[in-house]
Amino acid sequence: MSASSLDLTFAALADPTRRAILSMLLEDDMAVTDVAEPFEMSLAAISKHLAILAHAGLIAQEKRGRVKWCKLEPDALRAASVWMQGFGQFEPIHLDEFEAFLARELDGADTQGG
Structure with missing residues (x-):
């Protein structure tokens, strides 16, 4: 997916009304008038x-x-999802566990070194 395609996707997703519309279309195809019904806009x-x-x-x-009629494109978010998953490839750091690990390592260094 090109950068411009990702830009269009994320720009479209930036608006809460458009995200709500996508959620509605997850259920089924909808006529434009049915899509418009829950919103207080023209x-x-x-x-x-x-x-x-x-x-x-x-x-x-x-x-x-x-x-x-409007319908969700089934593969439309795949490229954006793959791009975002690239940022999730690292395990989250649990600071309490990391602090305990450092304390153990530093204690071990102190007892070994002197």
Whole structure:
């Protein structure tokens, strides 16, 4: 995934309304009017959010008859997830355990050295 694709993904995810929309679409495909229903904003504002999500490749939109439907793109977040997992490759440091380890090592050095 290119840096610009990651930028688009993270920019789209930065907005809480768009994250809520993605969560809704996890359940099933939805008509745009159904997506808009729980939000206290205009249909035009929701449409802008949907356009940003579509531009980032996170959702797809299609017309079925007179109704525009939205669906989550199943692999859309895979590249972003792989990128983020790169930061999780290190074990978290438990400071209490690390402090105890250092104390044991320093004690051992003191008794061995002198």
